[in-house]
Amino acid sequence: MKMLTGILTPTSGSVRVVGRDPSRQRTRLARDIGVVFGQRTTLWWDLPLRDSLSLTRHLYRVPADVHAERLAELTELLELEPFLDTPVRQLSLGQRMRGDLTAALLHAPPLLVLDEPTIGLDVVSKSTIREFLLRINRERGTTILITTHDLGDVERLCDRVIVIDKGRLAFDGGLPELRATVPTPRVLVVDLAAPAPAIEVEGAVTVRVDGPRQWLELADNPARVISRVTAGHEVADLTLREPDIEGVVSALYRGAAPNESRV
Amino acid sequence: MADTLSTRRWGLPAPLRDLAREPRTYARLAWTWTRAVAQYPMALSLFTLGVTLASLAEMGAVVVVFAHAGTLAGFTVYEGLLVYALAAFSFGAAQLLTGSVDRLGEHIRTGSFDTMLVRPVSPLVQLAADQFSPRRFGRIVPALVVLVVALVMCDIDWTLERILMLPVLLASGVVICTSVWLIAGCLQFFATDAREAANSVTYGGQALTEYPIAIYGRGLVRSVTYVVPLAFVSWQPALHLLDRPDPTGLPGFLRFLGPVVAVALALVAAQVWRFGLRRYRSTGS
Incomplete structure:
Protein backbone atom coordinates (compact mmCIF):
# COMPACT_ATOMS: atom_id res chain seq x y z
CA MET A 1 0.00 0.00 0.00
CA LYS A 2 2.77 2.39 0.90
CA MET A 3 4.59 1.64 -2.30
CA LEU A 4 1.44 2.24 -4.31
CA THR A 5 1.05 5.68 -2.81
CA GLY A 6 4.74 6.54 -3.18
CA ILE A 7 5.55 6.61 0.53
CA LEU A 8 8.10 3.85 0.16
CA THR A 9 10.57 3.32 -2.62
CA PRO A 10 10.58 -0.34 -3.69
CA THR A 11 13.92 -2.07 -3.25
CA SER A 12 13.26 -4.08 -6.39
CA GLY A 13 10.53 -4.40 -8.99
CA SER A 14 8.37 -1.60 -10.32
CA VAL A 15 4.90 -0.19 -9.75
CA ARG A 16 2.55 1.85 -11.94
CA VAL A 17 -0.44 3.64 -10.44
CA VAL A 18 -2.82 5.54 -12.73
CA GLY A 19 0.02 5.52 -15.23
CA ARG A 20 2.65 6.95 -12.88
CA ASP A 21 5.64 5.68 -10.99
CA PRO A 22 4.63 6.40 -7.38
CA SER A 23 8.04 6.89 -5.81
CA ARG A 24 9.31 9.16 -8.58
CA GLN A 25 6.13 11.16 -9.15
CA ASP A 159 -15.28 -7.45 -7.44
CA ARG A 160 -11.69 -8.49 -7.43
CA VAL A 161 -9.92 -9.97 -4.44
CA ILE A 162 -6.19 -10.31 -3.94
CA VAL A 163 -5.02 -12.36 -1.01
CA ILE A 164 -1.48 -11.75 0.10
CA ASP A 165 0.14 -14.15 2.52
CA LYS A 166 3.52 -13.25 4.00
CA GLY A 167 4.29 -10.94 1.09
CA ARG A 168 3.37 -13.49 -1.55
CA LEU A 169 0.36 -13.38 -3.78
CA ALA A 170 -1.91 -16.19 -2.67
CA PHE A 171 -4.95 -15.40 -4.80
CA ASP A 172 -6.07 -12.88 -7.42
CA GLY A 173 -9.56 -13.08 -8.89
CA GLY A 174 -13.26 -12.63 -8.26
CA LEU A 175 -15.17 -13.67 -5.17
CA PRO A 176 -16.85 -16.73 -6.77
CA GLU A 177 -13.47 -17.93 -8.09
CA LEU A 178 -12.00 -17.43 -4.65
CA ARG A 179 -14.73 -19.63 -3.22
CA ALA A 180 -14.11 -22.25 -5.87
CA THR A 181 -10.35 -22.30 -5.33
CA VAL A 182 -10.54 -23.73 -1.90
CA PRO A 183 -12.56 -26.87 -1.36
CA THR A 184 -14.63 -25.73 1.60
CA PRO A 185 -17.71 -27.93 1.41
CA ARG A 186 -21.16 -26.74 2.27
CA VAL A 187 -22.38 -27.93 5.59
CA LEU A 188 -25.83 -29.29 6.38
CA VAL A 189 -26.89 -28.68 9.95
CA VAL A 190 -29.53 -31.18 11.04
CA ASP A 191 -31.62 -30.81 14.18
CA LEU A 192 -33.05 -34.20 15.05
CA ALA A 193 -36.12 -34.71 17.19
CA ALA A 194 -33.96 -36.54 19.74
CA PRO A 195 -30.21 -37.10 20.29
CA ALA A 196 -28.94 -39.93 18.13
CA PRO A 197 -25.64 -41.46 17.06
CA ALA A 198 -23.87 -39.86 14.07
CA ILE A 199 -25.96 -40.05 10.93
CA GLU A 200 -24.49 -42.21 8.21
CA VAL A 201 -25.74 -41.42 4.74
CA GLU A 202 -24.24 -41.59 1.30
CA GLY A 203 -22.75 -38.35 -0.04
CA ALA A 204 -22.05 -36.71 3.33
CA VAL A 205 -19.78 -37.09 6.32
CA THR A 206 -20.91 -36.24 9.80
CA VAL A 207 -18.22 -34.06 11.27
CA ARG A 208 -19.73 -33.06 14.58
CA VAL A 209 -22.51 -34.18 16.93
CA ASP A 210 -23.85 -32.02 19.75
CA GLY A 211 -26.99 -33.45 21.40
CA PRO A 212 -29.73 -33.55 18.79
CA ARG A 213 -27.75 -31.29 16.42
CA GLN A 214 -25.39 -32.75 13.80
CA TRP A 215 -23.12 -31.18 11.19
CA LEU A 216 -22.73 -32.96 7.85
CA GLU A 217 -20.16 -31.94 5.25
CA LEU A 218 -21.69 -32.41 1.83
CA ALA A 219 -19.92 -34.14 -0.98
CA ASP A 220 -23.05 -34.71 -3.03
CA ASN A 221 -26.05 -32.69 -4.20
CA PRO A 222 -27.66 -31.30 -1.02
CA ALA A 223 -31.23 -32.18 -2.08
CA ARG A 224 -30.34 -35.82 -2.42
CA VAL A 225 -28.52 -35.89 0.92
CA ILE A 226 -31.44 -34.17 2.60
CA SER A 227 -33.92 -36.70 1.26
CA ARG A 228 -31.70 -39.54 2.44
CA VAL A 229 -31.39 -37.97 5.90
CA THR A 230 -35.12 -37.33 6.26
CA ALA A 231 -35.87 -40.85 5.05
CA GLY A 232 -33.95 -42.42 7.90
CA HIS A 233 -34.40 -39.92 10.74
CA GLU A 234 -37.03 -37.75 12.33
CA VAL A 235 -35.81 -34.20 11.55
CA ALA A 236 -36.95 -31.09 13.42
CA ASP A 237 -35.00 -28.55 11.41
CA LEU A 238 -32.47 -28.25 8.58
CA THR A 239 -30.03 -25.48 7.65
CA LEU A 240 -27.68 -25.39 4.73
CA ARG A 241 -24.55 -23.28 5.32
CA GLU A 242 -22.58 -21.72 2.50
CA PRO A 243 -18.88 -21.50 3.23
CA ASP A 244 -18.20 -17.88 4.22
CA ILE A 245 -15.34 -15.95 2.81
CA GLU A 246 -13.60 -15.99 6.15
CA GLY A 247 -13.36 -19.77 6.05
CA VAL A 248 -12.10 -19.65 2.49
CA VAL A 249 -9.38 -17.12 3.27
CA SER A 250 -8.20 -18.90 6.37
CA ALA A 251 -8.09 -22.16 4.39
CA LEU A 252 -6.03 -20.30 1.83
CA TYR A 253 -3.63 -19.07 4.50
CA ARG A 254 -3.26 -22.57 5.90
CA GLY A 255 -2.13 -23.59 2.46
CA ALA A 256 -5.08 -25.87 1.76
CA ALA A 257 -5.34 -24.57 -1.78
CA PRO A 258 -3.18 -26.22 -4.42
CA ASN A 259 -2.91 -22.94 -6.28
CA GLU A 260 0.84 -22.50 -6.39
CA SER A 261 0.61 -22.82 -10.16
CA ARG A 262 -1.56 -19.70 -10.37
CA VAL A 263 1.06 -17.42 -8.91
CA MET B 1 1.00 22.98 -17.16
CA ALA B 2 0.53 21.51 -13.74
CA ASP B 3 2.52 18.56 -14.96
CA THR B 4 5.64 20.51 -15.88
CA LEU B 5 5.37 22.48 -12.67
CA SER B 6 5.48 19.45 -10.44
CA THR B 7 8.19 17.74 -12.46
CA ARG B 8 10.33 20.79 -12.01
CA ARG B 9 9.63 20.84 -8.33
CA TRP B 10 10.96 17.32 -8.11
CA GLY B 11 14.15 18.31 -9.82
CA LEU B 12 14.88 21.12 -7.37
CA PRO B 13 18.11 20.81 -5.47
CA ALA B 14 17.43 23.00 -2.45
CA PRO B 15 14.62 22.56 0.03
CA LEU B 16 14.85 26.26 0.68
CA ARG B 17 13.94 26.96 -2.89
CA ASP B 18 11.16 24.50 -2.42
CA LEU B 19 10.03 26.69 0.42
CA ALA B 20 10.29 29.75 -1.76
CA ARG B 21 8.16 28.10 -4.41
CA GLU B 22 5.40 27.16 -2.09
CA PRO B 23 5.23 30.16 0.21
CA ARG B 24 1.49 30.40 -0.18
CA THR B 25 1.00 26.83 0.86
CA TYR B 26 3.35 27.40 3.74
CA ALA B 27 1.51 30.54 4.79
CA ARG B 28 -1.82 28.74 4.52
CA LEU B 29 -0.62 25.83 6.66
CA ALA B 30 1.01 28.16 9.18
CA TRP B 31 -2.21 30.13 9.45
CA THR B 32 -4.21 26.94 9.95
CA TRP B 33 -1.88 25.87 12.76
CA THR B 34 -2.06 29.33 14.26
CA ARG B 35 -5.83 29.07 14.39
CA ALA B 36 -5.51 25.58 15.87
CA VAL B 37 -3.27 26.76 18.72
CA ALA B 38 -5.47 29.83 19.17
CA GLN B 39 -8.21 27.41 20.26
CA TYR B 40 -6.39 27.47 23.56
CA PRO B 41 -5.79 31.21 24.02
CA MET B 42 -4.65 30.95 27.64
CA ALA B 43 -2.00 28.36 26.87
CA LEU B 44 -0.86 30.33 23.84
CA SER B 45 -0.42 33.59 25.76
CA LEU B 46 1.36 31.88 28.65
CA PHE B 47 3.69 30.06 26.26
CA THR B 48 4.45 33.27 24.38
CA LEU B 49 5.11 35.07 27.65
CA GLY B 50 7.34 32.21 28.78
CA VAL B 51 9.39 32.24 25.58
CA THR B 52 9.75 36.01 25.76
CA LEU B 53 10.86 35.90 29.40
CA ALA B 54 13.35 33.15 28.60
CA SER B 55 14.94 35.25 25.84
CA LEU B 56 15.04 38.28 28.12
CA ALA B 57 16.75 36.18 30.79
CA GLU B 58 19.38 35.01 28.30
CA MET B 59 19.95 38.59 27.30
CA GLY B 60 20.18 39.61 30.94
CA ALA B 61 22.84 36.95 31.43
CA VAL B 62 24.90 38.46 28.60
CA VAL B 63 24.64 41.90 30.20
CA VAL B 64 25.58 40.57 33.65
CA VAL B 65 28.58 38.64 32.33
CA PHE B 66 29.92 41.65 30.47
CA ALA B 67 29.19 44.02 33.35
CA HIS B 68 31.37 41.89 35.60
CA ALA B 69 34.13 41.19 33.15
CA GLY B 70 34.18 44.64 31.53
CA THR B 71 35.26 43.22 28.21
CA LEU B 72 35.32 39.65 26.91
CA ALA B 73 37.74 38.79 24.12
CA GLY B 74 38.00 42.54 23.59
CA PHE B 75 34.24 42.95 23.23
CA THR B 76 32.34 45.58 25.21
CA VAL B 77 28.84 44.95 26.50
CA TYR B 78 27.09 46.38 23.42
CA GLU B 79 29.40 44.49 21.12
CA GLY B 80 28.61 41.39 23.11
CA LEU B 81 24.92 42.10 22.75
CA LEU B 82 25.44 42.47 19.00
CA VAL B 83 26.88 38.95 18.86
CA TYR B 84 24.04 37.70 21.01
CA ALA B 85 21.36 39.39 18.93
CA LEU B 86 22.77 38.12 15.64
CA ALA B 87 22.72 34.57 17.00
CA ALA B 88 19.31 34.88 18.63
CA PHE B 89 17.76 36.42 15.54
CA SER B 90 19.09 33.73 13.20
CA PHE B 91 18.08 30.86 15.43
CA GLY B 92 14.75 32.51 16.24
CA ALA B 93 13.94 32.99 12.58
CA ALA B 94 15.01 29.44 11.71
CA GLN B 95 12.88 28.10 14.51
CA LEU B 96 9.93 30.26 13.54
CA LEU B 97 10.05 29.01 9.96
CA THR B 98 11.06 25.38 10.34
CA GLY B 99 10.98 24.74 14.07
CA SER B 100 9.05 21.51 13.78
CA VAL B 101 11.60 19.75 11.64
CA ASP B 102 13.12 18.33 14.80
CA ARG B 103 9.85 16.52 15.48
CA LEU B 104 10.31 14.36 12.41
CA GLY B 105 10.91 11.26 14.52
CA GLU B 106 7.61 11.76 16.28
CA HIS B 107 5.81 12.06 12.94
CA ILE B 108 7.49 8.91 11.69
CA ARG B 109 6.55 6.98 14.81
CA THR B 110 2.92 8.04 14.81
CA GLY B 111 2.55 7.64 11.04
CA SER B 112 1.56 11.25 10.47
CA PHE B 113 4.57 11.61 8.18
CA ASP B 114 2.84 9.15 5.85
CA THR B 115 -0.19 11.39 5.65
CA MET B 116 2.09 14.28 4.63
CA LEU B 117 3.55 12.15 1.86
CA VAL B 118 0.20 11.41 0.24
CA ARG B 119 -0.64 15.08 -0.19
CA PRO B 120 0.35 16.90 -3.37
CA VAL B 121 2.49 19.36 -1.41
CA SER B 122 6.16 19.05 -0.53
CA PRO B 123 6.41 17.14 2.76
CA LEU B 124 9.17 19.54 3.76
CA VAL B 125 6.78 22.48 3.54
CA GLN B 126 4.23 20.57 5.58
CA LEU B 127 6.78 19.50 8.13
CA ALA B 128 8.24 22.99 8.45
CA ALA B 129 4.81 24.54 8.93
CA ASP B 130 3.68 21.80 11.28
CA GLN B 131 2.65 23.07 14.71
CA PHE B 132 3.50 26.61 13.64
CA SER B 133 2.84 28.79 16.63
CA PRO B 134 2.93 32.56 17.10
CA ARG B 135 4.64 31.97 20.42
CA ARG B 136 7.88 31.62 18.46
CA PHE B 137 7.72 35.37 17.87
CA GLY B 138 8.49 35.63 21.57
CA ARG B 139 12.07 34.75 20.71
CA ILE B 140 12.63 36.69 17.53
CA VAL B 141 11.02 40.02 18.48
CA PRO B 142 13.21 40.69 21.56
CA ALA B 143 16.24 39.60 19.50
CA LEU B 144 15.40 42.14 16.81
CA VAL B 145 14.97 44.91 19.37
CA VAL B 146 18.34 44.15 20.94
CA LEU B 147 19.93 43.91 17.49
CA VAL B 148 18.75 47.42 16.61
CA VAL B 149 19.91 48.80 19.98
CA ALA B 150 23.32 47.12 19.64
CA LEU B 151 23.77 48.33 16.05
CA VAL B 152 23.04 51.88 17.18
CA MET B 153 25.21 51.79 20.31
CA CYS B 154 28.25 50.06 18.82
CA ASP B 155 30.88 52.09 17.11
CA ILE B 156 30.25 50.88 13.58
CA ASP B 157 31.69 52.56 10.54
CA TRP B 158 28.57 52.52 8.33
CA THR B 159 30.08 52.36 4.88
CA LEU B 160 27.75 51.58 1.98
CA GLU B 161 29.24 48.10 1.80
CA ARG B 162 28.38 47.42 5.45
CA ILE B 163 24.84 48.72 5.05
CA LEU B 164 24.31 46.41 2.09
CA MET B 165 26.05 43.54 3.79
CA LEU B 166 23.90 43.60 6.93
CA PRO B 167 20.78 42.00 5.42
CA VAL B 168 22.96 39.52 3.51
CA LEU B 169 24.71 38.48 6.73
CA LEU B 170 21.39 38.15 8.54
CA ALA B 171 19.89 36.09 5.74
CA SER B 172 22.97 33.87 5.63
CA GLY B 173 22.71 33.35 9.37
CA VAL B 174 19.07 32.31 9.04
CA VAL B 175 19.87 29.94 6.17
CA ILE B 176 22.77 28.38 8.07
CA CYS B 177 20.64 27.85 11.18
CA THR B 178 17.76 26.46 9.15
CA SER B 179 20.09 24.05 7.35
CA VAL B 180 21.73 22.86 10.56
CA TRP B 181 18.24 22.45 11.99
CA LEU B 182 17.13 20.43 8.97
CA ILE B 183 20.22 18.22 8.87
CA ALA B 184 19.87 17.52 12.57
CA GLY B 185 16.19 16.73 12.04
CA CYS B 186 16.98 14.35 9.17
CA LEU B 187 19.03 12.20 11.53
CA GLN B 188 15.64 11.01 12.73
CA PHE B 189 15.05 9.31 9.40
CA PHE B 190 17.71 6.86 10.51
CA ALA B 191 17.22 6.87 14.27
CA THR B 192 13.78 8.08 15.23
CA ASP B 193 14.92 8.80 18.77
CA ALA B 194 17.77 11.04 17.70
CA ARG B 195 15.97 14.22 18.69
CA GLU B 196 18.00 14.83 21.85
CA ALA B 197 21.27 14.16 20.09
CA ALA B 198 20.23 16.56 17.36
CA ASN B 199 19.21 19.18 19.88
CA SER B 200 22.70 19.20 21.36
CA VAL B 201 23.86 20.58 18.03
CA THR B 202 20.94 22.94 17.46
CA TYR B 203 20.27 24.37 20.89
CA GLY B 204 23.85 23.76 22.00
CA GLY B 205 25.06 25.58 18.92
CA GLN B 206 22.72 28.42 19.66
CA ALA B 207 24.04 28.84 23.20
CA LEU B 208 27.57 28.72 21.85
CA THR B 209 27.11 31.42 19.25
CA GLU B 210 25.47 33.84 21.65
CA TYR B 211 28.89 34.80 23.00
CA PRO B 212 32.02 35.94 21.14
CA ILE B 213 33.46 32.53 20.36
CA ALA B 214 37.00 33.74 20.98
CA ILE B 215 36.30 33.01 24.66
CA TYR B 216 36.24 29.29 23.87
CA GLY B 217 39.20 27.04 23.11
CA ARG B 218 40.93 26.95 19.74
CA GLY B 219 39.61 23.49 18.89
CA LEU B 220 36.03 24.58 19.42
CA VAL B 221 36.51 27.75 17.40
CA ARG B 222 37.90 25.75 14.52
CA SER B 223 35.18 23.13 14.62
CA VAL B 224 32.37 25.71 14.57
CA THR B 225 34.13 27.43 11.70
CA TYR B 226 34.99 24.46 9.54
CA VAL B 227 32.80 21.56 10.65
CA VAL B 228 29.42 22.87 11.80
CA PRO B 229 29.85 26.40 10.48
CA LEU B 230 27.98 28.22 13.22
CA ALA B 231 30.73 30.84 13.49
CA PHE B 232 29.21 32.40 10.39
CA VAL B 233 25.94 33.03 12.19
CA SER B 234 27.11 35.63 14.70
CA TRP B 235 30.85 35.70 15.23
CA GLN B 236 32.21 36.37 11.74
CA PRO B 237 29.41 38.87 10.91
CA ALA B 238 30.10 40.74 14.16
CA LEU B 239 33.82 40.88 13.34
CA HIS B 240 32.97 42.33 9.97
CA LEU B 241 30.50 44.91 11.23
CA LEU B 242 32.88 46.02 13.99
CA ASP B 243 35.88 45.90 11.64
CA ARG B 244 37.95 43.80 14.05
CA PRO B 245 40.80 41.47 13.28
CA ASP B 246 40.02 37.89 14.30
CA PRO B 247 41.50 37.45 17.81
CA THR B 248 41.73 33.69 17.25
CA GLY B 249 44.04 34.22 14.32
CA LEU B 250 41.86 32.68 11.61
CA PRO B 251 42.15 34.32 8.19
CA GLY B 252 40.34 37.63 7.75
CA PHE B 253 38.59 36.74 4.47
CA LEU B 254 36.45 34.19 6.34
CA ARG B 255 34.04 36.93 7.35
CA PHE B 256 33.02 37.43 3.73
CA LEU B 257 32.28 33.76 3.23
CA GLY B 258 28.99 33.74 5.19
CA PRO B 259 26.73 33.71 2.10
CA VAL B 260 28.85 31.05 0.38
CA VAL B 261 28.75 28.86 3.47
CA ALA B 262 24.99 29.39 3.71
CA VAL B 263 24.35 28.27 0.13
CA ALA B 264 26.69 25.29 0.45
CA LEU B 265 25.12 24.18 3.69
CA ALA B 266 21.62 24.56 2.25
CA LEU B 267 22.63 22.28 -0.63
CA VAL B 268 24.00 19.73 1.80
CA ALA B 269 20.79 19.93 3.83
CA ALA B 270 18.74 19.37 0.67
CA GLN B 271 20.75 16.31 -0.24
CA VAL B 272 20.47 14.91 3.27
CA TRP B 273 16.72 15.45 3.21
CA ARG B 274 16.29 13.75 -0.15
CA PHE B 275 18.54 10.91 0.85
CA GLY B 276 16.57 10.44 4.05
CA LEU B 277 13.26 10.56 2.21
CA ARG B 278 14.39 7.90 -0.24
CA ARG B 279 15.60 5.68 2.57
CA TYR B 280 12.43 6.25 4.57
CA ARG B 281 10.95 2.95 5.75
CA SER B 282 7.78 4.11 7.46
CA THR B 283 6.38 2.18 10.42
CA GLY B 284 3.84 -0.62 10.51
CA SER B 285 2.32 -1.93 7.32
Missing part, protein backbone atom coordinates in the same frame (compact mmCIF):
# COMPACT_ATOMS: atom_id res chain seq x y z
CA ARG A 26 4.68 11.01 -5.68
CA THR A 27 3.53 14.63 -5.55
CA ARG A 28 1.91 14.47 -8.96
CA LEU A 29 0.29 11.14 -8.16
CA ALA A 30 -1.11 12.52 -4.93
CA ARG A 31 -3.35 14.77 -7.01
CA ASP A 32 -4.89 11.77 -8.80
CA ILE A 33 -5.54 9.55 -5.84
CA GLY A 34 -7.39 9.91 -2.58
CA VAL A 35 -5.88 8.10 0.37
CA VAL A 36 -7.46 7.25 3.71
CA PHE A 37 -5.55 5.50 6.45
CA GLY A 38 -8.10 4.01 8.80
CA GLN A 39 -5.89 4.37 11.84
CA ARG A 40 -4.86 7.98 11.46
CA THR A 41 -6.51 11.14 10.36
CA THR A 42 -5.45 13.86 7.96
CA LEU A 43 -7.83 16.31 9.61
CA TRP A 44 -6.81 19.11 11.96
CA TRP A 45 -7.53 17.91 15.45
CA ASP A 46 -8.44 21.24 17.00
CA LEU A 47 -10.29 22.84 14.12
CA PRO A 48 -13.83 22.35 12.87
CA LEU A 49 -14.16 19.71 10.15
CA ARG A 50 -15.16 22.42 7.70
CA ASP A 51 -11.77 24.17 8.10
CA SER A 52 -9.77 21.03 7.38
CA LEU A 53 -11.85 20.43 4.28
CA SER A 54 -11.34 23.93 3.00
CA LEU A 55 -7.60 23.63 3.58
CA THR A 56 -7.71 20.46 1.49
CA ARG A 57 -9.11 22.55 -1.31
CA HIS A 58 -5.98 24.71 -1.29
CA LEU A 59 -3.58 21.81 -1.01
CA TYR A 60 -5.16 20.13 -4.02
CA ARG A 61 -5.81 23.42 -5.83
CA VAL A 62 -9.50 22.83 -6.44
CA PRO A 63 -11.41 25.89 -7.74
CA ALA A 64 -13.74 27.34 -5.10
CA ASP A 65 -17.01 26.76 -6.95
CA VAL A 66 -16.14 23.15 -7.84
CA HIS A 67 -15.14 22.57 -4.23
CA ALA A 68 -18.40 24.00 -2.90
CA GLU A 69 -20.40 21.80 -5.25
CA ARG A 70 -18.53 18.61 -4.32
CA LEU A 71 -18.63 19.43 -0.63
CA ALA A 72 -22.39 19.90 -0.80
CA GLU A 73 -22.76 16.56 -2.56
CA LEU A 74 -20.53 14.67 -0.13
CA THR A 75 -22.15 16.40 2.84
CA GLU A 76 -25.47 15.02 1.71
CA LEU A 77 -24.21 11.52 0.89
CA LEU A 78 -22.26 11.10 4.11
CA GLU A 79 -24.61 13.13 6.30
CA LEU A 80 -21.89 15.47 7.50
CA GLU A 81 -24.14 18.44 8.13
CA PRO A 82 -24.63 17.93 11.90
CA PHE A 83 -20.91 17.98 12.68
CA LEU A 84 -19.32 20.12 9.96
CA ASP A 85 -18.62 22.85 12.51
CA THR A 86 -17.51 20.56 15.33
CA PRO A 87 -13.79 20.39 16.13
CA VAL A 88 -12.41 17.10 14.85
CA ARG A 89 -11.22 16.03 18.29
CA GLN A 90 -14.86 15.86 19.42
CA LEU A 91 -16.02 13.62 16.57
CA SER A 92 -16.75 9.94 16.99
CA LEU A 93 -14.58 7.52 15.06
CA GLY A 94 -17.31 6.93 12.49
CA GLN A 95 -17.85 10.66 11.98
CA ARG A 96 -14.13 11.24 11.66
CA MET A 97 -13.85 8.49 9.08
CA ARG A 98 -16.61 10.10 7.05
CA GLY A 99 -14.70 13.39 7.34
CA ASP A 100 -11.50 11.72 6.16
CA LEU A 101 -13.31 10.12 3.23
CA THR A 102 -14.67 13.52 2.25
CA ALA A 103 -11.19 15.04 2.45
CA ALA A 104 -9.86 12.29 0.21
CA LEU A 105 -12.61 12.75 -2.38
CA LEU A 106 -12.91 16.52 -2.71
CA HIS A 107 -10.43 16.60 -5.57
CA ALA A 108 -12.45 13.86 -7.34
CA PRO A 109 -9.64 11.34 -7.74
CA PRO A 110 -10.20 8.47 -10.17
CA LEU A 111 -8.63 6.13 -7.63
CA LEU A 112 -9.46 5.94 -3.95
CA VAL A 113 -7.01 4.01 -1.77
CA LEU A 114 -8.37 2.88 1.58
CA ASP A 115 -6.21 1.25 4.21
CA GLU A 116 -8.45 -0.47 6.76
CA PRO A 117 -11.23 2.11 6.51
CA THR A 118 -13.68 0.25 8.72
CA ILE A 119 -11.28 -0.67 11.51
CA GLY A 120 -12.84 -0.17 14.91
CA LEU A 121 -16.14 1.13 13.55
CA ASP A 122 -19.57 0.17 14.82
CA VAL A 123 -21.96 -1.79 12.60
CA VAL A 124 -24.02 1.22 11.55
CA SER A 125 -21.01 3.33 10.57
CA LYS A 126 -19.52 0.41 8.69
CA SER A 127 -22.63 -0.09 6.64
CA THR A 128 -22.99 3.66 5.95
CA ILE A 129 -19.45 3.70 4.64
CA ARG A 130 -19.89 0.55 2.57
CA GLU A 131 -23.08 1.90 1.01
CA PHE A 132 -21.32 5.14 0.23
CA LEU A 133 -18.35 3.40 -1.37
CA LEU A 134 -20.60 1.25 -3.53
CA ARG A 135 -22.41 4.34 -4.62
CA ILE A 136 -19.41 6.42 -5.66
CA ASN A 137 -18.02 3.38 -7.40
CA ARG A 138 -21.24 2.96 -9.36
CA GLU A 139 -22.11 6.58 -10.00
CA ARG A 140 -18.76 8.25 -10.41
CA GLY A 141 -16.80 5.25 -11.57
CA THR A 142 -14.21 5.83 -8.86
CA THR A 143 -11.93 2.82 -8.60
CA ILE A 144 -11.60 1.72 -5.01
CA LEU A 145 -8.59 -0.14 -3.72
CA ILE A 146 -9.18 -1.34 -0.20
CA THR A 147 -7.10 -3.32 2.26
CA THR A 148 -9.01 -4.84 5.08
CA HIS A 149 -9.08 -7.57 7.63
CA ASP A 150 -12.84 -7.23 7.81
CA LEU A 151 -14.07 -9.86 5.38
CA GLY A 152 -17.53 -8.34 5.55
CA ASP A 153 -16.03 -5.42 3.60
CA VAL A 154 -14.77 -7.86 1.00
CA GLU A 155 -18.05 -9.70 0.59
CA ARG A 156 -20.01 -6.50 0.40
CA LEU A 157 -17.73 -4.42 -1.80
CA CYS A 158 -15.20 -6.25 -3.86
